[in-house]
Amino acid sequence: MTxxxxxxxxxxxxxxxxxxxxxxxxxxxxxxxxxxxxxAGIARWIAITELAPCTPPKTSDPNRFCG
Structure with missing residues (x-):
């Protein structure tokens, strides 16, 4: 896994x-x-947010959890 x-x-x-x-x-x-x-931990979490799903959720703000 990369x-x-x-x-x-x-x-x-x-x-x-x-x-x-x-x-x-x-x-x-x-x-x-x-x-x-x-x-290093901060950088890892920022990298996670940059790859986080940005598709519209069933409820709430469609831009939530987007990097």
Whole structure:
């Protein structure tokens, strides 16, 4: 599996697990990683958001969880 495929898998898993709260979950993770000074962790989460699904959901904002 390539790193890009890993990010896709992670993005889809987050979407599946957190649904409409996925964006909030990602923001919390990035905030925690920033507080810890974990630049590599921040970069990984940003990469996940850039590959996250951007198709219109069944409800809510069609631009949620898009990088």
């Amino acid at each position: 790193p890009e495929q890993e990010r896709w898998a992670e993005a889809l898993a987050i979407e599946r697990r957190f649904g409409e709260q996925a964006t909030e979950h990602i923001a919390e993770r990035v905030t925690a990683l920033a507080a810890a000074g974990d630049d």
